[in-house]
Amino acid sequence: MQITASTVSLTVDDVAASQRFFTSHLGYVEQAAAEGFASLTRGDAAVDIVLLARGTDVLPADQRDQHAAGLILAFTSTGIEDEEKRLRAEGVDITMPLREEPWGERLFQIKDPNGVVIQFVEWATPSEPA
Template sequence: MQFTASTISLTVDDVTASQEFFTTHLGYAGQQAADGFASLARPDAFDVVLLARGIQVLPPEQRDQRAGGLILAFTLAEGLDEQEKRLRDAGVEITMPLREEPWGERLFQIADPNGVIIQFVEWAAVDNG
């Protein structure tokens, strides 16, 4: 099996709000859009498809579900502090402040207008000995 792309599909209440958030703050570009649908991409991350809650293209048992309990995590090579400042300065609410875990993970979280949790991660050098 060979994958050609990775896409995450999120069911949200307001497709336009999430689309604008992802393009403005996360550097995604719109690929396709229709009523209740938007496809977003960037060359260094997974694609994102946004579907309006209740949209008829989904099976009936999935139509009213929302993206919940899901964290979109983006690992940065460097610049985590600068990204946190950039987002904060842009008025994005930081829902989990920048912190470092004992295992060397540095991270912070934000949420888009539909409550989709987005986490930025940078791995700190860990002294193992």
């Protein structure tokens, strides 16, 4: 087997709100969309995202009413300090301000309108030995 792409499918209450958030603030573009469905992509290594309306019949019965909770969609990138400033200036709520962990991880978090947690990570030189 060879994996040629990766996609995360998120079940949300308001597909249009998440779709607008990801396209307006995070550089995603729509690949396809229909009632209760949107497929988003970027031109880089970011995972593709499929948004499905909670309760949709295309999901197995035991998954229809689940919500994308307990999940952190993490993007490892460069320049996250500038990214946090840009998102803050655009009015995005920074739910965890930029910080650096002793092991060298720099990160901050935001949430989309459906409560999907999005984390940006950049690796720095650790300030303490591992």
